[in-house]
Amino acid sequence: MEIPEQVKKKLTLPAEEYFYAGHTACQGCGAALGLRYVLKAYGRKTIFAIPACCSTIIAGAWPYNTLGANLFQTAFETTGAVLGGIEAALKARGIKVKGEDGVMIVGWAGDGGTADIGLQALSGFLERGHDALYIMYDNEAYMNTGIQRSSSTPYGAWTTNTPGGKRHFLEKRHKKKVIDIVIAHDIPYAATASVAYPEDFIRKLKTAQKTPGPSFIQLFAPCPTGWRSPTDKSIEIARLAVQTAYFPLFEYKEGKYRINMPNPKKEPKPIEEFLKLQGRFKYMTKEDIETLQGWVLREWEKLKKLAEVFG
Amino acid sequence: MPIRTVMKANEAAAWAAKLAKPKVIAAFPITPSTLVPEKISEFVADGELDAEFIKVESEHSAISACVGASAAGVRTFTATASQGLALMHEILFIAAGMRLPIVIAVGNRALSAPINIWNDWQDTISERDTGWLQFYAENNQEALDLILIAFKVAEDERVLLPAMVGFDAFILTHTVEPVEIPDQEVVDEFLGEYEPKHAYLDPARPITQGALGFPAHYMEARYTVWEANENAKKVIDEVFAEFEKKFGRKYQKVEEYRTEDAEVIFVTMGSLAGTVKEYVDHLREQGLKVGVAKLTVYRPFPTEEVRELAKKAKVLALLEKNVTFSVGGALFQDFSRALVNLDERPKIVDFILGLGGRDVTFKDLDEALAIAQRALNGEEFDEVNWIGLRKEIL
Numbered sequence: 180m181e182i183p184e185q186v187k188k189k190l191t192l193p194a195e196e197y198f199y200a201g202h203t204a205c206q207g208c209g210a211a212l213g214l215r216y217v218l219k220a221y222g223r224k225t226i227f228a229i230p231a232c233c234s235t236i237i238a239g240a241w242p243y244n245t246l247g248a249n250l251f252q253t254a255f256e257t258t259g260a261v262l263g264g265i266e267a268a269l270k271a272r273g274i275k276v277k278g279e280d281g282v283m284i285v286g287w288a289g290d291g292g293t294a295d296i297g298l299q300a301l302s303g304f305l306e307r308g309h310d311a312l313y314i315m316y317d318n319e320a321y322m323n324t325g326i327q328r329s330s331s332t333p334y335g336a337w338t339t340n341t342p343g344g345k346r347h348f349l350e351k352r353h354k355k356k357v358i359d360i361v362i363a364h365d366i367p368y369a370a371t372a373s374v375a376y377p378e379d380f381i382r383k384l385k386t387a388q389k390t391p392g393p394s395f396i397q398l399f400a401p402c403p404t405g406w407r408s409p410t411d412k413s414i415e416i417a418r419l420a421v422q423t424a425y426f427p428l429f430e431y432k433e434g435k436y437r438i439n440m441p442n443p444k445k446e447p448k449p450i451e452e453f454l455k456l457q458g459r460f461k462y463m464t465k466e467d468i469e470t471l472q473g474w475v476l477r478e479w480e481k482l483k484k485l486a487e488v489f490g
Numbered sequence: 491m492p493i494r495t496v497m498k499a500n501e502a503a504a505w506a507a508k509l510a511k512p513k514v515i516a517a518f519p520i521t522p523s524t525l526v527p528e529k530i531s532e533f534v535a536d537g538e539l540d541a542e543f544i545k546v547e548s549e550h551s552a553i554s555a556c557v558g559a560s561a562a563g564v565r566t567f568t569a570t571a572s573q574g575l576a577l578m579h580e581i582l583f584i585a586a587g588m589r590l591p592i593v594i595a596v597g598n599r600a601l602s603a604p605i606n607i608w609n610d611w612q613d614t615i616s617e618r619d620t621g622w623l624q625f626y627a628e629n630n631q632e633a634l635d636l637i638l639i640a641f642k643v644a645e646d647e648r649v650l651l652p653a654m655v656g657f658d659a660f661i662l663t664h665t666v667e668p669v670e671i672p673d674q675e676v677v678d679e680f681l682g683e684y685e686p687k688h689a690y691l692d693p694a695r696p697i698t699q700g701a702l703g704f705p706a707h708y709m710e711a712r713y714t715v716w717e718a719n720e721n722a723k724k725v726i727d728e729v730f731a732e733f734e735k736k737f738g739r740k741y742q743k744v745e746e747y748r749t750e751d752a753e754v755i756f757v758t759m760g761s762l763a764g765t766v767k768e769y770v771d772h773l774r775e776q777g778l779k780v781g782v783a784k785l786t787v788y789r790p791f792p793t794e795e796v797r798e799l800a801k802k803a804k805v806l807a808l809l810e811k812n813v814t815f816s817v818g819g820a821l822f823q824d825f826s827r828a829l830v831n832l833d834e835r836p837k838i839v840d841f842i843l844g845l846g847g848r849d850v851t852f853k854d855l856d857e858a859l860a861i862a863q864r865a866l867n868g869e870e871f872d873e874v875n876w877i878g879l880r881k882e883i884l
Contacts (some may be wrong), residue, residue, distance in 0.1 A: 224693050241701035249691045251561055252700040254580060260551035264516060264558025264566075265691060267542035269562050282693045300554065303547035336802065359713060360623035431682070 191378050193219040202245035204237045207410030209400030209417065210316045211237055212374040214246065217314065220384035221283040223248045226269075228262050230297065231255045232318070233290040233323040233402075256296040258286040259304030264313040270310075277310045283388060284311035290331035291321045294357045294478050305364040305393050312387045312394045315357060318402035326405040330355040333425075334471045335454075335463040337407070343462040358397045362431050367392040370430040373399040375417035379428060379439055386432070399426045407458025409422070419453040424479040429486070436486040444484045450475055492737075493671045499630040502657075503595035504529030504671050506637035509677040510593075513564035513684075516544040516555035518574060521607070525663070526569035526595055549574035553581040553592075560590035561699050563690035565641065568592070571659060572599035575613045579620070585652045586621025586715055588700055590683075591644035592652040597635055597663040598626075598760065598811075600846040608847020609659040610811035611760065614788075615820045621715040623653035623722055624789040626759040630667040630867045633657040635739055636786070638677060642729045645684055648721040650671060658761040660847065672737055680736050693859035720791040726787055744799055745794040748774060749781030754862045755803040757783045757821065762809060762850060780859075785821075796828045805837045807862040809855075811844045818842065818874035827839045837865040843877040854878045 182194045197218035204211035210233055226249040235252055241247045253261045265284050273282040293315040320338050321327040328338040333354045337343055361369050368390040372380040387394035401413040401421055420426040421440050424447035427459040428439040450472045454460040469480050503526050517527040533539035546552045552568050560566040585592050596614050600606040616668055625640055627633040640653035703711055730741040747767050756766050763784035773780045783799050810819035817823055822840035829835040841858045844850040854877045864871040
C-alpha cells in the first residue's frame with residue numbers, strides 16, 4: 180500500500196515494510212515486532228544469523244523466508260562464531276560491512292541462545308571485534324521448546340522447570356545481567372532496547388550501524404504464550420518493564436553510560452504493576468515480590484551510579 | 491621450480507593451506523593443532539598469505555566460523571585433532587548437510603579418557619558418519635598433497651562436500667621428513683579460484699541457508715549427501731590423475747604394495763602403512779607371500795577397489811588404530827559390508843593396535859601374522875584381536 184507523502188512526514192518510524200505478513204509467530208509476539216523494526220532500520224541489505232529458536236520458525240522453515248533478506252540458520256550455540264565467519268568472508272570478498280551503505284550482519288538470538296549456551300561464542304565475537312551487531316531478543320525463557328527457564332528468567336517466575344507446586348518451586352535466581360557481561364568486554368557500543376519504544380530501538384540500530392566494531396543490543400521482547408499474558412498487552416507489559424526500572428533502557432558508548440528511560444530523577448513505578456499483568460508471576464508471595472523489588476531497585480541504583488560517574 | 495626441503499607434517503599442512511590460498515581461516519590457537527595455526531599466522535603476518543585469520547576461542551567456534559565463511563562464499567580452512575574434532579562434531583554434520591567445501595587438517599590423535607595426546611585414528615574414524623570426505627596420509631608429503639587434493643575434490647560441482655585430511659600425530663605431525671613444496675603457479679592452475687555457483691550469502695540476492703527441513707524434505711536432503719559421496723568416487727580418481735600429471739606423484743584410493751601372488755594382504759591406513767611395507771619386505775625375503783594395501787581414501791569408502799583387492803588374497807588382515815566397541819575396528823565393519831554378498835571372498839581378520847600412541851613393532855606384526863596364518867590354514871581364529879596388550883597390567 181502506498182503511503183501518502185504528507186502521512187510519511189508525520190511518521191516517527193521508517194514507513195517501509197520489509198517483514199512479510201504470514202509469518203508464523205504467535206499473537207502478540209515481541210520477537211516478531213523486533214524483527215520488523217530491524218528490517219525497517221536496515222532494509223534487505225542485511226544478513227541475519229539466527230540460531231535454533233522461535234525465530235527459526237518465524238523467519239521461515241524451508242522453503243519460506245519472511246525476512247526477504249539473507250538468512251543463515253545456525254546451530255544453537257554458534258551465533259557469535261558464525262557472525263565472525265560471515266564478516267571475514269564478506270571482507271575477503273571486498274564487500275563493505277556496516278556503515279551507511281554497508282551490509283549489516285545481524286546475529287538475532289534468544290536469551291537462552293545468548294545468556295546460556297551461546298555465551299562463549301558471544302564472548303569470542305565481542306573480544307575479537309568483528310564488525311557486526313548481535314541482538315539478544317530477551318523473552319526470559321526457552322519459549323520455542325515450551326517455556327523452560329533460562330538464566331535470563333527473573334526471580335519468582337513460573338516456567339515448566341520452575342512450576343511452583345507444593346514446595347513453592349519458582350525461579351530462585353535473579354536474572355543474569357548479560358548486558359553487564361557484554362560491557363565488560365568494553366565494546367564500542369552496547370544498549371538495551373524494548374519493543375515498546377520502537378523509535379528508541381531504531382535510533383540504537385542506526386547507532387550500531389554507524390559504529391565500527393561489534394555492537395550488542397538486548398531487546399526486551401514479551402512472549403504472551405510463555406508469560407501467560409493477554410496477547411494485546413505485550414506493549415503495555417514491555418512499557419511497564421521500563422517504567423518500573425525492571426528493564427531500564429540505556430546505552431554504553433565508548434566507555435560512557437547514558438540512561439534513556441525511565442527518568443533517573445523520578446521514583447520508578449512499583450514492580451507489582453509489571454507483575455500483575457502476567458500469569459507467570461501469579462504464584463509469587465508478598466515476600467517474593469519484595470525480594471524482586473529489592474533487586475530491581477538495587478540494580479537501578481547501580482546503573483544510575485554508573486551513569487553519574489561514567490556519564 | 492618446486493622446493494625440496496624438510497619439515498614436519500603440521501608445517502606441511504600449513505604450507506598446503508598457504509598454497510591453496512583460503513580466504514578465511516578460523517582456528518583455535520593451541521594444541522592439538524598448535525603448529526598449524528602458528529605457521530599460518532607467520533604466513534599471514536609476513537604477507538605471504540592474504541587471508542582473514544580468525545583466532546577463535548574453541549574448536550566449536552572454529553568450525554562454526556568456517557561454516558559461516560564458507561556459506562558466505564569463500565575457500566575456508568582449519569586444523570584440529572582429537573578432543574577438538576570431537577568438539578566440532580555437531581557442526582560437522584551441518585557443514586556436510588549445507589554442502590560447504592571446508593577442509594580440515596587433522597593430526598590424528600586418541601580421545602580421552604584416559605587423557606592422551608598421542609596417535610591413533612579414533613578422532614576422525616568417529617566422524618565417519620558426518621558426510622565428510624576422509625583422506626589419510628602416509629607421510630608428510632602426502633599430508634601436503636592430500637590437502638590440495640581435498641580442496642579440489644570438495645569444491646567440485648559434483649561433490650560440494652567438506653573434507654578432512656588425517657596425518658598421524660607425532661609420528662608425522664612432529665617428525666621432520668623431506669617434503670617437496672610445489673610451485674604456487676602450478677597449484678593455482680590445479681585448484682583455481684573458488685567460485686561458489688549455488689547457495690551463498692550474497693547481499694544482492696537474499697536466500698536462506700541451513701533452513702528447517704520438515705519430514706517431507708529432510709530425507710531427500712540427506713540423500714543428496716549420499717549421492718555426493720558416491721559422485722566423489724569418480725571425482726577423486728580424476729583429481730588423482732590430474733595431480734599426477736601436474737606434480738608427478740601418484741595417488742590411488744587403495745594403494746597396493748607387493749600384493750601380486752599374495753596370500754595374506756595387510757590392510758591399513760596412514761603412517762602405519764610405511765611400517766607394514768617394511769615388514770612385508772622382511773617377510774618376502776623369507777619367502778612368505780604377503781602384501782600391503784593402504785586406504786588413502788576412507789570416505790567415500792572405496793568399495794569397488796576393496797572388492798578387487800579381495801580377489802587377490804585368501805586372507806585380509808586389517809590393522810587399525812580405532813575401536814567400534816563390541817564390533818572390532820571400523821575397517822572390519824566396512825570390509826565386511828563390502829564383501830558380504832560376494833560368492834567367493836577371503837577371510838577377514840581384524841587387529842586393533844597402536845592405540846593412544848603405542849608403538850607398532852615388528853613383534854606386534856608377528857603376532858598378527860601368526861593369527862592371519864591360522865585363518866589361511868583353515869584353523870580356528872579370533873575375528874577381532876587386540877595386539878600388543880600388556881596383559882600383566884590388566
